[in-house]
Amino acid sequence: MGDFFDFENLMNHLHGAFNHFPIALLFVSAGLDFVARKRPNLRSSAWLLLVLGTLGAIAATVSGLLAHLAYEDDPYLLSAMEVHQYLAFATTTLFAALTAWRWRSLRRGSDVGGNPVYLALILLGVVVLGVTGFLGGNLLSEYGIGVKGVTR
């Protein structure tokens, strides 16, 4: 892969660093909204993690797009990335929409965090996010993308 400070290598490392933020923060945000049915004071923590996790999803999407540019000339590797890429777009759009919805509701003095439609959508969101992360991991372990590895 050449020098450590190559654009391709840095983007690869950047995506590997950023993508952990949405995965960790958004799963905990969703979990807190369910626990908040019994402990309502956790709602504001769920909201904070939703905002931070959505910013993380945007950072992961941008860094992923930059990381994938190195493979533009290889149709086989590009097709391996396709589902990961499109599920990442869907995940980021869904969480951005949930953040906007919750922000509007908070400005009006209520919090949609306990709304059944919100809870159903955030559950859907973490499932799609989980599959996105799983397929991202497969790009490394099954296709060896961005890896100088040893397998025994």
Ligand code: HEM
């Ligand atoms: C919500 C957004 C995203 C998440 C959560 C995510 C998650 C992941 C994960 C967990 C990995 C395994 C690598 C590791 O653990 O270090 C990965 C790898 C990868 N992802 Fe994403 N990803 C996202 C968006 C994207 C997008 C939009 C693209 C564009 C094609 C992309 C391209 C890649 C590539 C090329 C790899 C393998 C090499 C590397 O790590 O740079 N990702 N992703």
